[in-house]
């Protein structure tokens with residue numbers, strides 16, 4: 001088997017890359033360890049930045065998103081039992097769209113298959129070869145399919161295989177520097193068959209910890225609670241989850257709508273960046289290269305921004321033989337990555353309770369929330385980051 005770009009992973013990063021390359025006339029093969037159903041049904045992100053929405057729409061995979069996505073022009077920050085709206089339209093002229101990651105993935109898989117693209121599911125990659133030299137063009141990827149070992153020859157390898165993938169760890173120790181921060185809490189998330197009690201997302205600071213009200217459709221709520229990182233989901237029967245959500249999200253004249261819980265799980269929180277994002281002919285993109293805590297709703301959007309830069313650089317190389325955009329891939333992406341890391345860390349720090357906090361820290365957090373919701377400059381700073389910084 002041979003292709004121009006071998007892509008490891010069929011998450012948002014790998015699929016958007018394959019789609020953008022196809023539009024440039026460049027051949028790729030996507031290798032995914034799991035089944036198609038698994039990647040489509042995994043419950044993950046829900047908030048798309050304006051940049052992501054525009055990219056999907058302008059490249060012909062936005063029709064269902066435009067029809068079914070919920071366009072929001074603001075969010076609510078709730079603390080001390082009061083709500084404060086951050087008006088994105090007024091502050092930035094932009095909006096966000098609520099459309100589940102699984103739906104984005106489904107639309108991309110449909111588009112790639114309709115265009116005759118090669119996506120192999122249940123095809124775990126076991127090793128990457130001969131990518132160290134950036135001038136040779138005989139890299140290869142070894143993967144398993146139906147019990148056999150298969151080799152895919154390619155010019156470039158795109159490591160889009162998420163945080164636990166094989167691409168980043170295939171790079172020799174010492175060539176990469178890792179920057180990391182873990183947080184002393186996690187999120188317990190549920191998907192419920194219940195109409196969302198608010199039209200817009202509600203980010204809530206409370207003495208008992210952070211809570212978030214989000215949604216997937218006018219009939220489905222997605223809700224999160226800050227919990228201990230080692231918390232066991234067995235300790236959280238549905239009634240306890242609802243009770244805690246009612247307590248933290250309480251606001252005068254407002255009440256949360258309950259409904260059957262159809263999915264629940266606990267997600268750890270981490271900030272992580274590896275530098276550089278390139279080693280020879282191997283390029284890392286999305287969660288394989290960086291992780292943000294979910295409080296800024298940025299992970300998927302950052303993955304899309306990476307592969308937009310990568311597709312443009314690969315296309316320029318095949319068009320003119322000019323490698324300069326490829327050589328600048330890491331530097332270009334990292335400028336955005338660090339700004340998004342800062343925003344995600346800041347939102348997380350402002351809205352969560354830390355074990356180490358003393359009464360001073362809690363008062364300081366309330367002071368910050370009061371400032372962010374009462375100063376136009378501070379609200380605008382939050383808003384411009386939340387809707388998405390401009391693409392370079």
Ligand code: RFL
Nearest residue numbers: 009011012013033045046125161162286287298299300301
């Ligand atoms: P993915 O989606 O993890 O895809 C990587 C794929 O690679 C496959 N893979 C392999 N395939 C072949 N061979 C191997 N050896 C392989 N090893 C791994 C995996 O099976 C997988 O299919 O990474 P990608 O494409 O970089 O996309 C990143 C996003 O998925 C992630 O950043 C977001 O989901 C993060 N995130 C959010 N992002 C947002 O932009 N907005 C949000 O509202 C948002 N909310 C969230 C989130 C993530 C969450 N969790 C569960 C971590 C909420 C949650 C709860």
Ligand code: PHB
Nearest residue numbers: 046214222294295296297
């Ligand atoms: C979600 O709907 O899953 C969601 C929304 C906002 C976030 C994180 C997750 O910040």
